[in-house]
Amino acid sequence: MQPFTKAVVGIIKAIPEGRVMTYGQIAERAGSARGARQVVRILHAMSEAHGLPWHRVVNAKGEIAVQDDESRFKQQLYLSGEGVEIDEDGRIDLARYRHLPDDNVREGGDGSPEEG
Numbered sequence: 001m002q003p004f005t006k007a008v009v010g011i012i013k014a015i016p017e018g019r020v021m022t023y024g025q026i027a028e029r030a031g032s033a034r035g036a037r038q039v040v041r042i043l044h045a046m047s048e049a050h051g052l053p054w055h056r057v058v059n060a061k062g063e064i065a066v067q068d069d070e071s072r073f074k075q076q077l078y079l080s081g082e083g084v085e086i087d088e089d090g091r092i093d094l095a096r097y098r099h100l101p102d103d104n105v106r107e108g109g110d111g112s113p114e115e116g
Contacts, residue, residue, distance in 0.1 A: 003031075004030050004031060004032055004035065004038065005042055005046075007029075007030035007031060008026055008027070008030045008038075008039055008042045008043075009042065009046060009050050009052065011026050011029055011030055011101075012026065012043065012052045012053065012054070012056070012057060013050070013051075013052060013053070014101065015053055015056040015057070015099050016099060017053075017082045018082040018083045018084055018097070019056065019084075019097055019098070019099035020056050020057065020058050020062075020079070020084065020092055020094070020097050020098060020099065021056065021057060021058075021098065021099050022036075022057070022058055022059060022060050022062075022094070022098070023036040023037075023039045023040055023043075023057060023058075023059060023060070023065070024036040024039075024060055025098075026039045026057065027039045029101065036060075039057070040065075043057060054075075055074070055075040055078040055079055056079070056099075058092055058094075061091060062091045062092040062093065062094045062097075063090055063091050063092075064076060064086075064090060076090075079092070084097050085097075
């Protein structure tokens with residue numbers, strides 16, 4: 001697994017229940033500020049195999065980006081079950097629910113913190 005991929009997997013695993021992160025936020029934290037689309041691909045390809053909490057990742061507007069109706073409903077259901085409120089426009093208040101990991105610590109490939 002490439003270092004960026006390992007970092008992305010570790011970051012997603014570390015998102016706590018009831019919080020969300022954006023694709024771009026994860027990419028930047030993993031070392032590639034312009035890698036949001038790579039995060040999408042990693043999430044799609046590795047969520048099941050690595051037990052990732054995929055439902056805690058949203059787009060920069062706080063919206064569920066999944067297009068498939070069933071998966072979109074699942075994501076809303078999972079987030080609601082964790083106490084995350086989704087407004088009538090399908091948005092999550094990022095000021096309230098965004099997970100902001102300690103900026104002085106960078107995620108290691110195994111999800112453990114590494115001093116950065």
